[in-house]
Amino acid sequence: xxxxxxxxxxxxxxxxxxxxxxxxxxxxxxxxxxxxxxxxxxxxxxxxxxxxxxxxxxxxxxxxxxxxxxxxxxxxxxxxxxxxxxxxxxxxxxxxxxxxxxxxxxxxxxxxxxxxxxxxxxxxxxxxxxxxxxxxxxxxxxxxxxxxxxxxxxxxxxxxxxxxxxxxxxxxxxxxxxxxxxxxxxxxxxxxxxxxxxxxxxxxxxxxxxxxxxxxxxxxxxxxxxxxxxxxxxxxxxxxxxxxxxxxxxxxxxxxxxxxxxxxxxxxxxxxxxxxxxxxxxxxxxxxxxxxxxxxxxxxxxxxxxxxxxxxxxxxxxxxxxxxxxxxxxxxxxxxxxxxxxxxxxxxxxxxxxxxxxxxxxxxxxxxxxxxxxxxxxxxxxxxxxxxxxxxxxxxxxxxxxxx
Amino acid sequence: xxxxxxxxxxxxxxxxxxxxxxxxxxxxxxxxxxxxxxxxxxxxxxxxxxxxxxxxxxxxxxxxxxxxxxxxxxxxxxxxxxxxxxxxxxxxxxxxxxxxxxxxxxxxxxxxxxxxxxxxxxxxxxxxxxxxxxxxxxxxxxxxxxxxxxxxxxxxxxxxxxxxxxxxxxxxxxxxxxxxxxxxxxxxxxxxxxxxxxxxxxxxxxxxxxxxxxxxxxxxxxxxxxxxxxxxxxxxxxxxxxxxxxxxxxxxxxxxxxxxxxxxxxxxxxxxxxxxxxxxxxxxxxxxxxxxxxxxxxxxxxxxxxxxxxxxxxxxxxxxxxxxxxxxxxxxxxxxxxxxxxxxxxxxxxxxxxxxxxxxxxxxxxxxxxxxxxxxxxxxxxxxxxxxxxxxxxxxxxxxxxxx
Numbered sequence: 042x043x044x045x046x047x048x049x050x051x052x053x054x055x056x057x058x059x060x061x062x063x064x065x066x067x068x069x070x071x072x073x074x075x076x077x078x079x080x081x082x083x084x085x086x087x088x089x090x091x092x093x094x095x096x097x098x099x100x101x102x103x104x105x106x107x108x109x110x111x112x113x114x115x116x117x118x119x120x121x122x123x124x125x126x127x128x129x130x131x132x133x134x135x136x137x138x139x140x141x142x143x144x145x146x147x148x149x150x151x152x153x154x155x156x157x158x159x160x161x162x163x164x165x166x167x168x169x170x171x172x173x174x175x176x177x178x179x180x181x182x183x184x185x186x187x188x189x190x191x192x193x194x195x196x197x198x199x200x201x202x203x204x205x206x207x208x209x210x211x212x213x214x215x216x217x218x219x220x221x222x223x224x225x226x227x228x229x230x231x232x233x234x235x236x237x238x239x240x241x242x243x244x245x246x247x248x249x250x251x252x253x254x255x256x257x258x259x260x261x262x263x264x265x266x267x268x269x270x271x272x273x274x275x276x277x278x279x280x281x282x283x284x285x286x287x288x289x290x291x292x293x294x295x296x297x298x299x300x301x302x303x304x305x306x307x308x309x310x311x312x313x314x315x316x317x318x319x320x321x322x323x324x325x326x327x328x329x330x331x332x333x334x335x336x337x338x339x340x341x342x343x344x345x346x347x348x349x350x351x352x353x354x355x356x357x358x359x360x361x362x363x364x365x366x367x368x369x370x371x372x373x374x375x376x377x378x379x380x381x382x383x384x385x386x387x388x389x390x391x392x393x394x395x396x397x398x399x400x401x402x403x404x405x406x407x408x409x410x411x412x413x414x415x416x417x418x419x420x421x422x423x424x425x426x427x428x429x430x431x432x433x434x435x436x437x438x439x440x441x442x443x444x445x
Numbered sequence: 446x447x448x449x450x451x452x453x454x455x456x457x458x459x460x461x462x463x464x465x466x467x468x469x470x471x472x473x474x475x476x477x478x479x480x481x482x483x484x485x486x487x488x489x490x491x492x493x494x495x496x497x498x499x500x501x502x503x504x505x506x507x508x509x510x511x512x513x514x515x516x517x518x519x520x521x522x523x524x525x526x527x528x529x530x531x532x533x534x535x536x537x538x539x540x541x542x543x544x545x546x547x548x549x550x551x552x553x554x555x556x557x558x559x560x561x562x563x564x565x566x567x568x569x570x571x572x573x574x575x576x577x578x579x580x581x582x583x584x585x586x587x588x589x590x591x592x593x594x595x596x597x598x599x600x601x602x603x604x605x606x607x608x609x610x611x612x613x614x615x616x617x618x619x620x621x622x623x624x625x626x627x628x629x630x631x632x633x634x635x636x637x638x639x640x641x642x643x644x645x646x647x648x649x650x651x652x653x654x655x656x657x658x659x660x661x662x663x664x665x666x667x668x669x670x671x672x673x674x675x676x677x678x679x680x681x682x683x684x685x686x687x688x689x690x691x692x693x694x695x696x697x698x699x700x701x702x703x704x705x706x707x708x709x710x711x712x713x714x715x716x717x718x719x720x721x722x723x724x725x726x727x728x729x730x731x732x733x734x735x736x737x738x739x740x741x742x743x744x745x746x747x748x749x750x751x752x753x754x755x756x757x758x759x760x761x762x763x764x765x766x767x768x769x770x771x772x773x774x775x776x777x778x779x780x781x782x783x784x785x786x787x788x789x790x791x792x793x794x795x796x797x798x799x800x801x802x803x804x805x806x807x808x809x810x811x812x813x814x815x816x817x818x819x820x821x822x823x824x825x826x827x828x829x830x831x832x833x834x835x836x837x838x839x840x841x842x843x844x845x846x847x848x849x
Contacts, residue, residue: 055480056471057654057663060464063486067460076459078493080486082467089483096500220461229556232517239518248489249517250456251597259461308719308740314731315714315722318740322718325794325827327742333750334740336712336722342737342780346750376746390729420551421576423729425599 044070044209045101046080047093049108049118050192053082062107062197069201074216074263075209085109090121102185103209105201108192110175112154119162119178119189126182129163132156140174168204172196177204216261217268221275223282224255224291224436231256234279242271253425254432255284255291284439291435292320298442299330304379306438308334309347309372311359312386312402316431332376337368347371360385360397362414369405370412381407382438384430388423400426404434406441413441448474448613449505450484451497453512453522454596457486466511466601473605475665478620479613489513494525506589507613509605512596514579516558523566523582523593530586533567536560544578572608576600581608620665621672625679627686628659628695628840635660638683646675657829658836659688659695688843695839696724702846703734708783710842712738713751713776715763716790716806720835736780741772751775764789764801766818773809774816785811786842788834792827804830808838810845817845 046066052058063080070077078101083089085108097104109118123130137159144151158174161167168177168190175191177200188205190197223231228251239247245262258275262268276283285294299306308317308331318334321327335346340359343349349367357363365383373381386402393399400419405412417433419426450470456462467484474481482505487493489512501508513522527534541563548555562578565571572581572594579595581604592609594601627635632655643651649666662679666672680687689698703710712721712735722738725731739750744763747753753771761767769787777785790806797803804823809816821837823830 051480052652054471054482054484055475056468056473057652059468064460064463067458069460071459076455076488078458078488079497080458082484082486084482092502093483096502098496098500227553229516229559232558233556246455248455248519249515250462251515253597253599257461259456261459310719310722312726313723314726314735315712315719315738315740316726318714318719318742319717319723319831322716322720322742322792322831323828327718331718331740331742333742333746334719336719336738336740338722338726338732338735338737339780346737346779375750376743388726418551421599424727427723427726 044103047106048082051084085115106189110191123162130160133159133161217265219260221258222285226282228256296324306380307372307376307378309368309383312388313384313431332378365403365405369407373407388426402430448507451510452486455488476622489519510593514595516561527566534564537563537565621669623664625662626689630686632660700728710784711776711780711782713772713787716792717788717835736782769807769809773811777811792830806834
């Protein structure tokens with residue numbers, strides 16, 4: 042069985058609204074072993090919907106439509122699809138009375154334009170809407186089923202779960218989905234280390250999902266054992282780059298280690314400007330281990346609050362190994378934490394020199410055992426350099442604590 | 446001229462990665478008067494790409510592909526499209542040498558699999574990649590142009606702007622797109638204040654684009670004068686909620702005011718955990734006005750570093766008007782800045798009480814003229830409450846300085 046998705050709406054095409062419905066449906070369908078094969082977005086025009094219907098591939102069995110079931114003039118999805126298949130749209134007096142009553146109970150006056158929503162494609166199936174006024178429909182034509190749902194996300198989701206899933210699930214085996222999250226290694230180097238191992242697991246689909254701050258490896262397969270075996274195989278090959286699984290972020294992993302060890306942390310951020318603190322505090326309960334931090338953007342803050350020596354700043358500069366070390370040690374002392382972490386670098390676009398180019402970043406890690414520093418050189422724009430700097434700093438905390 | 450978009454990637458179809466490329470391209474194309482007519486997402490399979498190529502409507506002139514130009518086994522876009530049109534892929538020794546050198550300069554070893562990226566579709570045009578190793582291509586076939594770009598967003602964006610826009614823009618009448626950015630007012634209240642004014646400008650399409658941290662109002666029209674007149678009309682009605690235009694973020698607006706006035710600022714962040722500092726440092730040149738800040742997550746940091754009185758914390762609590770005031774004053778004194786801004790609140794999900802519920806936030810603003818504090822109550826999850834807190838704090842800086 043093969044499923045496609047068609048989302049209807051000018052706002053989606055012009056990118057002014059994110060197409061969260063398609064992503065949500067993609068995840069839900071994948072979870073029940075029915076990953077969508079294609080997804081088409083079109084505008085609210087009769088011609089666009091007609092072309093879309095014409096273009097449905099022969100090997101697609103089910104199509105889920107979302108959007109264009111509202112009461113206004115640009116809500117034309119159901120009418121256009123019905124016309125295309127020569128299906129009559131009847132006025133549904135019973136539903137109209139029900140809608141009127143529902144509006145009355147809510148203390149609202151129904152508009153005449155809501156009559157557009159009280160229609161019924163003759164001989165087809167209605168999908169009830171438990172939340173709003175826009176009912177959906179299932180149109181079966183040319184050996185395909187079209188599930189027509191509204192675009193308002195809570196309505197679409199409720200109707201998909203109640204009325205679409207039971208019909209499409211039938212006898213399918215659910216898929217196992219595993220996401221392995223890595224950082225500190227580029228996609229090409231990761232792929233080289235892994236070689237052709239995916240060939241040994243023909244029932245599992247493996248994909249690299251590269252982002253600048255790390256590469257995820259996703260495994261999908263209906264054979265749970267095979268997925269798990271490939272996962273162990275990958276752990277054996279590239280384990281040191283793996284920080285977590287599923288949707289777990291690096292800041293959660295770091296938070297869990299700190300909490301489990303009963304350690305507190307403080308940040309001394311220059312080039313990241315507060316981003317490490319922001320990320321650590323995205324995790325509920327982070328006040329258990331994060332005491333706080335110093336955003337040391339100016340040299341005065343570095344020396345006066347963190348206690349970086351004037352001579353260090355003069356001799357080695359604010360972006361140097363020595364300054365990163367004194368910042369990490371300084372914030373640990375200043376906030377009386379178990380661990381101090383620091384970043385100092387040149388985010389860009391300005392401020393670079395030949396010896397200290399844009400993208401040069403030092404991270405410091407101070408603990409009872411002493412202090413370590415690492416040097417990085419990134420080649421992106423300001424915002425990405427900041428994100429990468431926060432990522433390597435968090436990863437440094439993870440590695441230092443895991444190996445301690 | 447009519448443009449379509451094809452994004453390639455299993456991870457997009459299965460909803461594991463948001464299709465931000467399509468949304469971004471949708472916005473950019475709309476801005477130059479070329480709103481895309483359709484957008485298709487497909488997986489990384491030869492058959493899927495072939496079907497997509499077959500399904501391109503006759504009336505589409507240009508198609509922008511993104512994704513599948515990486516070095517690994519599932520990166521098959523360029524090869525499959527070339528095969529489909531019987532175009533030879535030559536190995537490009539020159540580019541391979543260049544890539545090797547580029548990797549060397551960055552202190553990295555190139556992988557053999559990167560050879561996959563050093564290919565050249567015979568007789569077609571290469572799109573250089575200023576950031577990464579994946580070059581794009583322009584394939585002209587069957588009176589259509591296919592622009593093939595990588596899926597990594599910064600690379601795709603740079604290549605679109607440098608190499609695609611100049612070719613597709615040609616002789617088109619650009620539409621005027623104006624985005625008016627507001628914050629501090631909900632969509633329904635904004636719409637009520639604006640009434641039916643868009644009816645007075647029949648050539649301009651107006652849309653509300655609500656997000657949690659603010660509502661954008663978008664105007665599109667080919668009549669520049671009419672768009673501008675409606676813009677002035679909106680400014681007259683809801684001007685005090687408008688912080689900027691186009692893609693300008695609130696942190697840029699705040700930065701510009703500080704720079705123009707020659708003022709310095711320091712942050713004292715509790716519930717935002719560094720997010721205000723992070724946002725201020727997203728703007729190039731922010732070191733001109735941001736001295737730094739204190740992330741005062743624990744009470745000890747609030748009292749020992751910021752100088753919030755013990756009795757204030759005991760009597761009123763860490764989340765209180767009084768604490769917000771002393772934090773703003775304290776960071777101003779501690780970092781010797783012109784302005785101090787503070788946040789203290791309960792981001793959630795835990796930590797709320799009947800009198801101090803989740804979402805309660807105080808923002809303080811201290812300057813030579815004294816100190817002000819504002820109270821807010823948000824009703825979202827932890828991450829959104831943090832974002833909204835940073836937004837109201839930045840907006841408070843803007844309003845205080847604009848009215849000063």
